[in-house]
Amino acid sequence: MIYTRISGTGSYLPDKVLTNQDLEKLVDTSDQWIRERTGISTRHVAAEDQTTVDLAEYASQRALEAAGRDAQDIDLIIVATTTPDRVFPSTACLLQKRLDRHGCAAFDVQAVCTGFVYALSVADKFIRTGSARCALVVGAETLTRLLDWNDRSTCVLFGDGAGAVVVEASEEPGILSTHLHADGAYENLLSVKGGISQGYDSLRDGNGYVTMKGNEVFKVAVNTLGRIVDETLEANNLEQSDIDWLIPHQANIRIIQATAKKLRMSMDHVVVTVGEHGNTSAASVPLALDVAVRDGRIQRGETLLMEAFGGGFTWGSILLKY
Ligand code: ACO
Numbered sequence: 001m002i003y004t005r006i007s008g009t010g011s012y013l014p015d016k017v018l019t020n021q022d023l024e025k026l027v028d029t030s031d032q033w034i035r036e037r038t039g040i041s042t043r044h045v046a047a048e049d050q051t052t053v054d055l056a057e058y059a060s061q062r063a064l065e066a067a068g069r070d071a072q073d074i075d076l077i078i079v080a081t082t083t084p085d086r087v088f089p090s091t092a093c094l095l096q097k098r099l100d101r102h103g104c105a106a107f108d109v110q111a112v113c114t115g116f117v118y119a120l121s122v123a124d125k126f127i128r129t130g131s132a133r134c135a136l137v138v139g140a141e142t143l144t145r146l147l148d149w150n151d152r153s154t155c156v157l158f159g160d161g162a163g164a165v166v167v168e169a170s171e172e173p174g175i176l177s178t179h180l181h182a183d184g185a186y187e188n189l190l191s192v193k194g195g196i197s198q199g200y201d202s203l204r205d206g207n208g209y210v211t212m213k214g215n216e217v218f219k220v221a222v223n224t225l226g227r228i229v230d231e232t233l234e235a236n237n238l239e240q241s242d243i244d245w246l247i248p249h250q251a252n253i254r255i256i257q258a259t260a261k262k263l264r265m266s267m268d269h270v271v272v273t274v275g276e277h278g279n280t281s282a283a284s285v286p287l288a289l290d291v292a293v294r295d296g297r298i299q300r301g302e303t304l305l306m307e308a309f310g311g312g313f314t315w316g317s318i319l320l321k322y
Pocket of ligand 1: 030038
């Protein structure tokens, strides 16, 4: 049996750090409100001349190095992003050029904050069916470029960053199951209203920025993530206690705590980066994974549960042996 196994992880955060105190100067908010409602203290913001592919390139090089692989070993590149550099070519193609890798399949996946979970699930299918043997899967975002810095209900939440994994075909267990869902009926609770197909004018008057009915999104997110934890455990005949690490999407500490409670898991076994990274959308799960791999918390052979929820709505999970 062929499994998809993570052979290396990497991540990148831009140098510039925006604190809650900095945001107090921009909008009517407070450090206390942001920390109590979201758990966020700081977030990173890309430099003016940095784009999503710059972040993706750094994270990818670190993941390749950790895997002991060269870009020429890669036969599939998938980038999950909501903030591509261009309408086309895809960010994956731009990344492929940066890595000087020519000819292999490369494409983007758009599932907003669930993007990395979707992208890794797709890579898993390629590897299990023998269509690829060594894939680079990246979540990269410059989400702060989609923010209205006058809207306190969204501008305090998000940050920029990138995370990447190299995954390879292996006889040793790796990804055990993936679970993807979406419900477009919720399109209006969390969205950017404008878009190219509606004409350039559709992006004016604030319609090019993230809008969110935060408390409604919150309720659906908590319920949905609870359900997907059950679905993942049942599909693998596992108990809550079989999970060593929860690597959740980093949107809000209260959503993360609710999922940990559902798993009867101590917060000591949950990787939490939301305090320092904010919500980096598709980058948040691979960023959190890389942080906990590099600081030695996550060890080979442990069972990891990744989950995410985002605009669409989209949601998903991946259970794997690291
Ligand atoms: N500072 C101070 N007050 C604020 C701020 C702020 N930054 N933002 C909102 N408020 C106010 C509101 O105006 C409201 O005031 P009112 O009572 O006078 O009307 C009050 O705070 C409460 O607002 P709520 O929206 O009800 O606050 P809530 O406790 O729900 O927290 C939050 C808001 C943090 C956004 C939360 O709802 C949340 O995390 N939602 C889920 C986000 C999420 O998971 N998104 C999915 C992934 S993102 C993606 O896919 C792109």
